[in-house]
Amino acid sequence: MRAMQGERTMNIRNHDATSYIIQSAGALTFVPLQYDLFYDLMGMVGFLASTFVSLFYEGIKEGKPLVSILESLSTRHLLLNGAAVVWSLRLGVFLFSRAIKLGGDSRLEEIKRQPLRFATVWFMQGTWTFLVGLPLYLTNLLCTPSSQAPIGKKDYIPLGLFTSSLFLEILADYQKSKWRDRRDKKKHNERFISSGIWRWSRHPNYIGEIGIWMGIWALSASALQHSAYPRLGPALAAASPLFTWHLLTNVSGIPLLEKHAKKTFGDDPKYKDYARSFIVAMELPIIKAKKHSLDSQINYGTTGILDPKKRIYFDKATYPDVRLVLESTKELIALQDKPFHTDQFRNSEKEEETCLFGESRYQ
Known part of the structure; x- marks a missing residue:
């Protein structure tokens, strides 16, 4: 048992190293250049690489072909990894495309000129890659198909939460992109978006993001509750939605965007009206x-x-x-x-x- 636990710990360390190696490479390349265009894309690459390592590393080490490893996965494995990959590819491509169109990331406009702070942001992205995917990585690394309960009716709730949250995030991004396109074509002169689902919240995409990881965590919880594993499994995996919530609402998401908006629109009476009248992100009731x-x-x-x-x-x-x-x-x-x-x-x-x-x- 101790040997098995030691092997599992080593597997988690391999995954952890993957997260930081990729973000360190990004920092070493782009911090000296004060270049933020590839920041979100590197986050996607780091997440996908960590997912790949957690899912296939052991099988590859044993000489198994990828097809054989895939065939041995449980339905829960496939759902968790499929959901995470779809989320990562969709968000990564969207953010990278937006960064190209806008010429960078407005959140990092000031930070990228300060090497230490910019390097810290890259390190934080490595931490994010590690923590946000914990439900997925722990299930991949610790749970064999035979140790997992089959997908049942209770799993429809987290699947529904993930699906609806992903739809919300996609819709929010789509509406804001269309709003920007119309503004660029001089079809309206609004300085900030307050239509569609953005009429309900200043950051509906972040509500979707938090819901996505709550759904993935809940879907992994039953697998991590198996008697062969520590009872702390689901609690440890819960660091994912909690960290996502904290990061978006207190660190690099809403605070930076709100600061930028206040600096840009702070003297606009319409923005003051909008800021007083609409929720920020998680004040739904x-x-x-x-x-x-x-x-x-x-x-x-x-x-x-x-x-x-x-x-x-x-x-x-x-x-x-x-x-x-x-x-x-x-x-x-x-x-x-x-x-x-x-x-x-x-x-x-x-x-x-x-x-x-x-x-x-x-x-």
Whole structure:
């Protein structure tokens, strides 16, 4: 057993080395040149190479042909690796094509001029390649086909999550690309996109990205729960969606894009309006609205019912399906479940903090 565990540890180290070797090669080549065009493409290459090593290394070492190795894989192996390869190729080609068209990566515009920071970004991409694929790599390296439970009904949920999230990411990228093309052809003069699914979030593609890895992790979890392996298997693999979420929301995704947007559009009243009114990425349940939007949309002078426990006001007379969340605790306690007039809130400072739930948000 100890020998087997040592061999598995060595396999994981081989995969880990693959991640960093490829990104180190990219850093050594492009950091001195201050060139960021191939950054995302190298991420795709690193991910695909790590996947290949985790899936085929042992078989190749034993002298097995690739066809024989593929034939021995379980359905779960094929689904996990197929999903990851489709995601990687789609995203890598899209990002590289976009970088060519735009002449680089706007996120790295300032960073690439600072060698140490730019090299750190390449190292982080190696870490990303290693951590984000953990559900896939652990299943490939540790789980034999005979040790895995067959695909069952419960696996339809993660498969559905992966598929819908991939569709969301593709749709978001497609809509933004079309928006850019129309802008370049002078068919509109909008400075930033706020249409399509981008009307719901400033970063819907990142929501899709996080959902993709939640789905892949959930699909791998049952294989990693086998009695022959540590119970920490699923927990260790969960580093993938957690790291993806942290990276996109706190490190290199949203923070850099929001900083760039604020610098570019910060003085634009339309952008300020958009930034206040729309969610960033993962705040799906609640969408903030502006005071003037409420003034223009709500039929003041009508009566409604307030639920003090849920802090929700129902304007049944005018908008039966609309729920407004009111933040004024004193007014909520005083009103209880009694009817009241919306005029009471017309000039309230708290009105600026009013929220609309997604299904009933005014456009």
